[in-house]
Amino acid sequence: MQDLSLFLLDLVQNSIRAGAGLVKIDIHENEKRDWLSIDIADDGRGMDDKTIKMVMDPFYTTRTTRKVGLGIPLFVAAVERCQGNVTIESTAGRGTKLKSGFLLRHVDRPPFGRLDSTVTTLIMCNPGIDFVYCHKTDSGIFTLDTREIREIMGEIPLEHPDVIGWIETYIRDGLKEIDGGVS
Numbered sequence: 001m002q003d004l005s006l007f008l009l010d011l012v013q014n015s016i017r018a019g020a021g022l023v024k025i026d027i028h029e030n031e032k033r034d035w036l037s038i039d040i041a042d043d044g045r046g047m048d049d050k051t052i053k054m055v056m057d058p059f060y061t062t063r064t065t066r067k068v069g070l071g072i073p074l075f076v077a078a079v080e081r082c083q084g085n086v087t088i089e090s091t092a093g094r095g096t097k098l099k100s101g102f103l104l105r106h107v108d109r110p111p112f113g114r115l116d117s118t119v120t121t122l123i124m125c126n127p128g129i130d131f132v133y134c135h136k137t138d139s140g141i142f143t144l145d146t147r148e149i150r151e152i153m154g155e156i157p158l159e160h161p162d163v164i165g166w167i168e169t170y171i172r173d174g175l176k177e178i179d180g181g182v183s
């Protein structure tokens, strides 16, 4: 079973390939309602309606390096196993919003995996892209906005090993504080 953090990595890669400059990741663990939502919004080139329909089809991809695109269909299958659903809203030239929601405590719900290192890796490997990561639980909200960190860091790039190390710790501690992304 694939961790949610790996699905996230794959979905954000789509945003990056679509030329996004800003990617927003929203995760909401609602224990009371037994519901987990994961939304990804980007300002990339977007898709027209025909492409959105095809994207849900496991044999469609615009990539040429691999014949089939399985990122989104695999995610949709995992979400549907947990009585959830995925929707994609997209405007060509403006961006894409992928929204998903499913049962948090479903037996088939994949574990979160390492959200701290996944988000840190995305930041480290994509210096030209800003990320806003918001994680909500019943105990609180954790938010990381690379635009704010960039402003504080000034000349020092986010990919600097010390900054990257700090970001990873900041996410890990932030999630711990709200009991987020535990299992």
Ligand SMILES: Nc1ncnc2c1ncn2[C@@H]1O[C@H](COP(=O)(O)OP(=O)(O)O)[C@@H](O)[C@H]1O
Binding pocket: 010, 014, 015, 018, 042, 044, 045, 046, 047, 055, 060, 061, 062, 063, 068, 069, 070, 071, 072, 073, 096
């Ligand atoms: N955020 C996005 N913005 C623009 N196009 C997207 C986005 N996500 C997916 N797509 C389009 O949908 C296709 C299928 O995506 P996916 O199922 O992840 O397979 P793959 O990434 O292997 O092509 C991509 O090749 C791309 O054309």
Ligand SMILES: [Mg+2]
Binding pocket: 010, 011, 013, 014, 069, 070, 071, 072
């Ligand atoms: Mg993909």
